[in-house]
Amino acid sequence: MPEPMLALSGVSKSFGAVAALRDVHLELYAGEAHALVGENGAGKSTLVKVLAGVHTPDTGTMTLDGAPIAFSGPADARAAGIAVIYQEPTLFPDLSVAENIFMGRQPLRGLRRIDPGAMRRRATELFTRLGVHLDPDRPARGLSIADQQLVEIAKALSFEARILVMDEPTAALSGVEVDRLFSVARSLRDAGAVVLFISHRFDEVFALCQRITVMRDGAWVSTDAAKDLTVDQVVRRMVGREVSSLYPKQDTQPRDVLLDVRGLTSHGVFSDVSFTVRGGEIVALAGLVGAGRSEVVRAVFGIDRYDRGEVLVAGERLPPGSAAAAIAAGLALVPEDRRQQGLVMALSVERNATLARRWSLSHLGILRRAAERRDAGTWTRRLQVKAARLSDPVSTLSGGNQQKVVLAKWLSTKPRVLIADEPTRGIDVGTKAEVHRLLSQLAADGVAVLMVSSELPEVIGMADRVLVMHEGRLVREMERDRATEESVMFAATGHAGTGHGDAT
Numbered sequence: 036m037p038e039p040m041l042a043l044s045g046v047s048k049s050f051g052a053v054a055a056l057r058d059v060h061l062e063l064y065a066g067e068a069h070a071l072v073g074e075n076g077a078g079k080s081t082l083v084k085v086l087a088g089v090h091t092p093d094t095g096t097m098t099l100d101g102a103p104i105a106f107s108g109p110a111d112a113r114a115a116g117i118a119v120i121y122q123e124p125t126l127f128p129d130l131s132v133a134e135n136i137f138m139g140r141q142p143l144r145g146l147r148r149i150d151p152g153a154m155r156r157r158a159t160e161l162f163t164r165l166g167v168h169l170d171p172d173r174p175a176r177g178l179s180i181a182d183q184q185l186v187e188i189a190k191a192l193s194f195e196a197r198i199l200v201m202d203e204p205t206a207a208l209s210g211v212e213v214d215r216l217f218s219v220a221r222s223l224r225d226a227g228a229v230v231l232f233i234s235h236r237f238d239e240v241f242a243l244c245q246r247i248t249v250m251r252d253g254a255w256v257s258t259d260a261a262k263d264l265t266v267d268q269v270v271r272r273m274v275g276r277e278v279s280s281l282y283p284k285q286d287t288q289p290r291d292v293l294l295d296v297r298g299l300t301s302h303g304v305f306s307d308v309s310f311t312v313r314g315g316e317i318v319a320l321a322g323l324v325g326a327g328r329s330e331v332v333r334a335v336f337g338i339d340r341y342d343r344g345e346v347l348v349a350g351e352r353l354p355p356g357s358a359a360a361a362i363a364a365g366l367a368l369v370p371e372d373r374r375q376q377g378l379v380m381a382l383s384v385e386r387n388a389t390l391a392r393r394w395s396l397s398h399l400g401i402l403r404r405a406a407e408r409r410d411a412g413t414w415t416r417r418l419q420v421k422a423a424r425l426s427d428p429v430s431t432l433s434g435g436n437q438q439k440v441v442l443a444k445w446l447s448t449k450p451r452v453l454i455a456d457e458p459t460r461g462i463d464v465g466t467k468a469e470v471h472r473l474l475s476q477l478a479a480d481g482v483a484v485l486m487v488s489s490e491l492p493e494v495i496g497m498a499d500r501v502l503v504m505h506e507g508r509l510v511r512e513m514e515r516d517r518a519t520e521e522s523v524m525f526a527a528t529g530h531a532g533t534g535h536g537d538a539t
Contacts, residue, residue: 068229
């Protein structure tokens, strides 16, 4: 067996009384893609920050090419050839692509002036190595998430990184963008680099990686060849228990129509969208990225204005463009981007959990702290939010627990209609099952649930009816017993007349 390029042995890290890592072992070999999987809170992010030099381990050792190594900061990790590509890249939006790649290391000419021509040529060479075409002079502002990640990868190559850590890199990407990213990752792997791939999407893990390491509760559980594992085995190791059903859908009897959308149109975005959602049912809005699903639910909730149509809640027409009126009518929206749109990251867990009903927790315009703490405690317990203290910033929670806080915020308003836009994006399989169980229970209690999802198994597993959008139009409606992954995908790609199901 060859010597690992990077090895961690007995690494532990605690933050106060919380043990984030406990005796972790990891070996990474040249020319391999290695998956790191685990539930939210399993310690993956802390381990990545140890590799990136952000955190120093309390105990344990790291070796690089067989020699002991210790990082005093991120610069040391970069100098050692370790680069991290995060789910949400952080580029300077008003600088060019080339300037972002070489920030702080710009090539110079006489009198120590920056040489833009040399910087442009080097950036072009990096993109050629990656097999992609990006204009080095283009401003970073307006780049897609996929292109931003490619800029980050080019930056890593400019550092001559040998170990590339990809932390949930595909969460916000379309299928075509994922294929392009994987092509780049494979070329780096085949050139002798190490790719450490962190994802909750098992199809991607098994398609890209040769070995899989599972973590649970901050500890190493197992490392095995991907070819020797099944998805069920990985899930069992991640959660430490049998996941009896990822989609625990309860059979319910639909009640009266609570949400009625009629002819909703926003010029250039979506056109003539009509549907209903009854109390007691879960309706899934499916389609490809860019089909207009999120735009429709934002308009329904009053965040975005629309040009024509109307939205009725329990028979009462909502004024367009008024989220306050939607909330007062009993609507709740769990947004697609929980960090930017669902939470105030600098505020505490309890403050975020009560944001949507602070008026009812106030007296004479003054927020009653005891009432806020009591209300937040009730809902975070019900949703099993794992937090050291409710007074801690919500930014300290794992992604799955942040999603639960968003749900707590809206469920505390006791909505009649819950709109959930990608409710399980970027969270682990165990938390997914909890969110699915919660949505099913809400429907059983008479809430009308409208769910936007890009995951076909989730759509098929949870929805009583499936509405499919294509290029801004609602092209197909299918009952639960007629919907299949194939028929939904046919409709989503514009083949509405193909497959099984009931056409609208």
